[in-house]
Amino acid sequence: MPLDTYKFHDIIHRCFRCGYCKFPTNWMDVNNCPPYARFRMEPYSCGGRLWLTRAWLNEIIDWSNHLAEILYSCTTCRNCEIKCPLGFNVDIVNMVVAARGEMVEQGKLPPAVKKFLENIDLYGNPYGNARSKRGAWMEGAPIEQYDGQEYLYYVGCTGSYDTRAQNSSKTLGILLDKAGVSFGVLGSEENCDGNEVEKLGEAGLFEVLAEDNMARFNDLGVKKIITLSPHAYNAMKNLYPRLGGNFQVFHYTQILLELIKAGKLDLSKGFNAKTAYHDPCYLGRWNGQYETPRELLETVPSLKLIEMEKNRDGALCCGGGAGNFEIDLLGGSESSPARRRVREAAALGANVLAVACPKCLIMLEDAVKSEELEDTLAVKDIVEIVAGACCT
Numbered sequence: 582m583p584l585d586t587y588k589f590h591d592i593i594h595r596c597f598r599c600g601y602c603k604f605p606t607n608w609m610d611v612n613n614c615p616p617y618a619r620f621r622m623e624p625y626s627c628g629g630r631l632w633l634t635r636a637w638l639n640e641i642i643d644w645s646n647h648l649a650e651i652l653y654s655c656t657t658c659r660n661c662e663i664k665c666p667l668g669f670n671v672d673i674v675n676m677v678v679a680a681r682g683e684m685v686e687q688g689k690l691p692p693a694v695k696k697f698l699e700n701i702d703l704y705g706n707p708y709g710n711a712r713s714k715r716g717a718w719m720e721g722a723p724i725e726q727y728d729g730q731e732y733l734y735y736v737g738c739t740g741s742y743d744t745r746a747q748n749s750s751k752t753l754g755i756l757l758d759k760a761g762v763s764f765g766v767l768g769s770e771e772n773c774d775g776n777e778v779e780k781l782g783e784a785g786l787f788e789v790l791a792e793d794n795m796a797r798f799n800d801l802g803v804k805k806i807i808t809l810s811p812h813a814y815n816a817m818k819n820l821y822p823r824l825g826g827n828f829q830v831f832h833y834t835q836i837l838l839e840l841i842k843a844g845k846l847d848l849s850k851g852f853n854a855k856t857a858y859h860d861p862c863y864l865g866r867w868n869g870q871y872e873t874p875r876e877l878l879e880t881v882p883s884l885k886l887i888e889m890e891k892n893r894d895g896a897l898c899c900g901g902g903a904g905n906f907e908i909d910l911l912g913g914s915e916s917s918p919a920r921r922r923v924r925e926a927a928a929l930g931a932n933v934l935a936v937a938c939p940k941c942l943i944m945l946e947d948a949v950k951s952e953e954l955e956d957t958l959a960v961k962d963i964v965e966i967v968a969g970a971c972c973t
């Protein structure tokens with residue numbers, strides 16, 4: 582058993598299944614643990630998952646694919662860490678990750694998780710797409726290869742390969758160029774950031790990816806990084822320093838806000854829409870960035886920002902975290918967290934649901950289609966909203 586699992590083995594029994602971890606900040610319902618919201622069964626809640634894990638570690642129950650799927654359905658959104666009143670709350674996700682590490686160690690993974698990790702190992706992305714195609718998204722845009730510019734613009738797997746998210750990647754490159762920012766990208770030289778790999782319990786592969794990225798960044802003299810995705814932001818800001826990484830890391834919303842404040846982008850065209858903002862877990866609960874995206878939206882003329890009841894540290898995760906944007910253990914039902922989330926925005930009368938994460942973008946846009954809300958609600962990345970308001 583890995584060391585971490587031993588450590589958490591000793592505290593996992595402290596969960597007494599009060600169930601507080603399922604609620605949002607305003608206690609409005611019990612649906613803020615995404616897998617519980619999807620399945621409405623106690624084993625899928627945070628406390629239930631901890632008890633099941635404990636039973637498995639104590640050899641009271643045997644491993645099964647269903648048990649593994651329950652463990653991997655946790656999106657690592659951290660709602661439970663905010664809501665659990667007990668002192669061990671800071672280690673809840675660590676316990677889930679350690680138990681997953683034990684499953685990785687034993688080679689007992691749900692097939693979709695295994696495939697996700699194998700693809701990253703072989704191709705540097707979870708989709709199994711060719712490494713040589715990683716830079717195809719920037720075709721026709723004024724974006725250069727990194728060669729000592731002030732910033733490295735790190736795009737990430739979803740922004741590089743997903744056809745919907747590619748629009749965000751390209752739009753951000755165009756805006757940075759327009760504002761005169763000195764930046765470059767790695768194109769086909771870019772590798773997976775490893776955030777999801779770490780959260781899926783594959784610590785060895787995570788280290789390989791992080792070391793590979795850091796060696797490339799250091800060879801090229803990279804000091805400052807702009808990320809499209811909050812997941813990459815989290816990996817490079819919080820995980821790489823543990824392995825010796827020393828980079829200044831920014832999420833793109835921080836950079837765009839500064840550029841607008843400095844008068845480098847003219848938004849006078851405006852964006853006329855009643856807009857709700859969905860907090861991505863890896864920007865919000867993982868990194869405390871609640872206000873910057875809202876401030877950014879508020880700089881856009883004509884945009885009316887409205888708040889969903891579940892907001893900031895009480896936001897409902899889109900269900901895509903910890904690889905679930907691709908592994909998809911939470912989809913296929915009107916109870917799926919992404920569908921719940923778009924219904925919440927629609928009920929508020931929002932015309933636009935703004936996101937700041939390519940994974941939230943694809944999850945919520947798919948949910949809008951499933952809910953047949955395309956005529957009334959559009960999902961847009963904040964970078965697309967800023968670009969729409971920008972005068973040429």
Ligand code: SF4
Nearest residue numbers: 596598600602628665
């Ligand atoms: S994790 Fe915390 S909040 Fe959730 S059931 Fe256990 S003790 Fe209660």
Ligand code: SF4
Nearest residue numbers: 614655656658659661
């Ligand atoms: S991190 Fe999120 S998905 Fe995982 S148990 Fe906690 S609330 Fe549920």
